[in-house]
């Protein structure tokens with residue numbers, strides 16, 4: 001059941017306590033309670049998704065209310081003229097899958113093969129995780145029921161999983177122009193039938209976590225009514241976890257401290273008879289560990305926290321993918337989606353359509369197509385990389401991405417008609433950190449310092465510069481000659497490398513794909529936070545981490561589907577341990 005009040009919980013002890021009800025946590029909650037004799041408590045910091053209307057309508061992804069996010073901002077980013085940029089994370093059941101862009105991208109085969117190689121566990125290889133993609137995926141017809149032949153490859157999809165994915169359910173007038181531009185330009189813009197087949201390079205239709213007219217999140221799928229009603233599954237919302245607690249001899253941490261009121265308390269505690277499963281995400285998980293005295297001992301001592309276990313990698317290796325917005329004004333009579341947010345009557349009509357028969361412009365995410373592409377060896381050498389060095393996981397893996405939208409991707413487009421291309425650096429080499437903000441004394445609930453260290457390597461700024469050039473080249477295709485009017489802002493005049501780099505530094509943010517703050521590493525390695533079976537290192541017993549923080553490197557695409565895979569396999573590893 002879903003509980004809003006801790007006093008209503010049936011027990012103070014459960015087989016498993018899952019911290020965080022996002023992507024990782026929801027999968028664990030679902031899979032572990034398949035066995036009716038296993039009981040699970042999920043503690044989620046945010047509210048229930050039930051009444052979070054904007055999280056349900058796919059097109060409202062740009063208007064998610066602040067109450068459903070953690071409202072983080074980064075530390076000043078030296079690579080971005082010291083800007084402090086918003087850093088979204090979901091604060092609601094379903095976690096970031098309730099507020100994200102819904103892109104369904106699995107990553108490349110190289111990405112997973114690198115995870116297998118780096119962790120020394122072949123179970124993470126591309127071939128071996130296919131079963132987990134299949135368990136996750138329920139391929140679903142698009143809302144408009146159009147013929148999808150030639151828009152994806154059915155042979156690489158599953159219809160028997162739990163989370164729904166589909167192609168766009170609403171035709172955009174820009175779609176045929178995008179594919180014509182691809183044909184005209186060729187090369188990196190060659191058509192790719194299905195970027196989820198392990199070899200993602202090319203221009204293809206976006207696949208998204210949408211079920212008909214609704215967002216399909218971890219909360220609506222893995223914690224859907226038929227699952228959350230299991231008598232052995234208990235989900236408490238508005239429950240902010242502060243620490244995990246040492247319970248037994250040695251370094252056994254099977255207690256969890258939390259509160260439903262971060263200002264006035266009380267602090268409560270619950271315990272797990274089998275394991276505590278941390279799934280609080282890339283920011284929440286390292287924060288809870290540091291709060292608990294698990295991290296770099298000298299750092300913890302310096303901020304006044306008694307160190308209990310020395311694990312220096314906690315909170316380090318924060319790896320994100322920056323994004324730069326590129327916008328073009330297009331001809332005034334272009335059929336874009338801008339009027340939906342520019343004219344109240346258009347929005348009203350769209351809402352009626354969505355409510356009445358689940359169709360219309362609101363059933364899609366604002367992005368229609370994506371291009372995943374690489375820089376070849378010569379281009380990489382021109383950017384200063386030594387011969388043979390590649391920042392991506394392998395030859396079928398992108399360095400960069402363009403995401404194309406038929407309008408101004410924002411909640412309030414300015415007057416006019418627009419074309420958006422977001423350029424994403426999916427092979428970033430900058431590494432940042434999550435540390436505690438102990439200004440004025442320790443407070444377990446204060447937002448931590450988040451430093452993704454955007455553009456602090458030469459490769460990152462130069463590679464993104466090349467992505468912006470690629471976006472400019474795309475809109476210069478003949479098909480756009482009488483369509484595109486001019487670029488917005490300084491993009492219009494940015495021509496030289498220096499000018500484009502300056503544009504990037506001044507117009508970037510996060511794709512919200514951070515990973516790496518509690519990385520997997522081989523058993524016995526001196527670095528990393530968890531072993532490949534997701535059990536914590538440092539002699540800690542009773543705790544695993546099952547969320548996006550365990551990726552040692554970013555997948556070269558968006559991170560939701562790879563995180564579902566971490567959690568699906570994680571659930572199997574846990575079941576194996578306990579013979580469930």
Ligand SMILES: Cc1cc2nc3c(=O)[nH]c(=O)nc-3n(C[C@H](O)[C@H](O)[C@H](O)COP(=O)(O)OP(=O)(O)OC[C@H]3O[C@@H](n4cnc5c(N)ncnc54)[C@H](O)[C@@H]3O)c2cc1C
Pocket residue numbers: 019020021022023024025043044045046088089090091092093094095096097099100101102103104105239240241242279280281282283284285288511512513514546547548549558559560561563
């Ligand atoms: C704005 C945005 C857009 C994105 N777009 C895409 C996209 O289009 N495609 C894609 O593939 N990926 C996308 N992502 C990334 C993707 O959503 C994440 O990689 C994925 O959700 C990570 O799963 P997780 O389980 O690690 O964390 P989350 O799903 O974020 O779950 C963590 C949960 O833990 C809870 N929590 C944290 N701290 C505590 C605490 N102390 N106590 C209790 N609960 C706590 C949080 O409230 C949250 O519910 C996006 C993310 C965001 C934020």
